[in-house]
Each structure stands twice: as C-alpha cells, then as structure tokens.
Amino acid sequence: MDCKEFERMIPDYIAGRMDHQSLKKFSEHMENCRDCQEELTIQFLVTEGVSRLEDGSVFDLQGELDERLKAGKKKIRRYDRFLKAGLALEAAAAGCLAAAILWFLI
Ligand SMILES: [Zn+2]
Numbered sequence: 001m002d003c004k005e006f007e008r009m010i011p012d013y014i015a016g017r018m019d020h021q022s023l024k025k026f027s028e029h030m031e032n033c034r035d036c037q038e039e040l041t042i043q044f045l046v047t048e049g050v051s052r053l054e055d056g057s058v059f060d061l062q063g064e065l066d067e068r069l070k071a072g073k074k075k076i077r078r079y080d081r082f083l084k085a086g087l088a089l090e091a092a093a094a095g096c097l098a099a100a101i102l103w104f105l106i
Pocket residue numbers: 002003006029033034035036
C-alpha cells in the first residue's frame with residue numbers, strides 16, 4: 001500500500017471505523033511515515049477541532065492524537081496475543097479430538 005491509500009483511510013481512523021487488519025497496517029505506516037503523520041495530524045485537528053469548537057471544549061488535541069495512536073498500538077498487541085492464544089487453543093482442541101478418536105479406535 002502506498003501513502004495515497006493510507007491518506008484515504010485517515011477519516012475512518014479518526015471516526016474509529018477501522019477493522020483490525022487495516023488498523024494494524026495504518027498504525028505501522030503512521031509510525032514510519034512523516035508525511036502521513038502530518039496529514040493525520042492536520043485532519044485530526046480539523047475534524048476534532050471543528051466539533052470541539054461547536055461544543056466549546058477545545059482541549060490538547062495534539063496530545064489526544066498521540067494518546068490515541070498509543071492506545072491503538074496497545075489494542076493491536078492485545079488482539080494479536082488473543083489470536084495466538086486462540087490458535088493454541090484450537091490446536092490443543094484438535095489434539096484432544098485426535099487422541100479421543102485414536103482411543104476410540106484402538
Ligand atoms: Zn505515508
């Protein structure tokens with residue numbers, strides 16, 4: 001994927017509408033690409049800034065974006081661990097089943 005595609009994903013990221021795979025790719029790219037980081041910052045400030053102006057609460061948006069990127073990374077790590085645990089469980093279950101079938105046949 002190139003930067004153009006990631007730029008198109010930014011509004012979904014800001015709105016929190018992104019599946020795990022896209023979020024993972026997106027976060028990884030954001031860590032390594034200055035241009036996209038800048039684009040994300042600008043779009044985040046504009047999108048959130050406007051809605052904050054409306055309800056009159058403009059906070060430390062740059063700080064919030066940093067927090068959000070960090071939280072996203074944590075979520076991805078947790079999800080990956082969860083997937084791995086799931087695979088291990090599945091393998092264990094398959095192993096048990098095979099053992100049960102063997103036991104039944106013998
Ligand atoms: Zn980029």
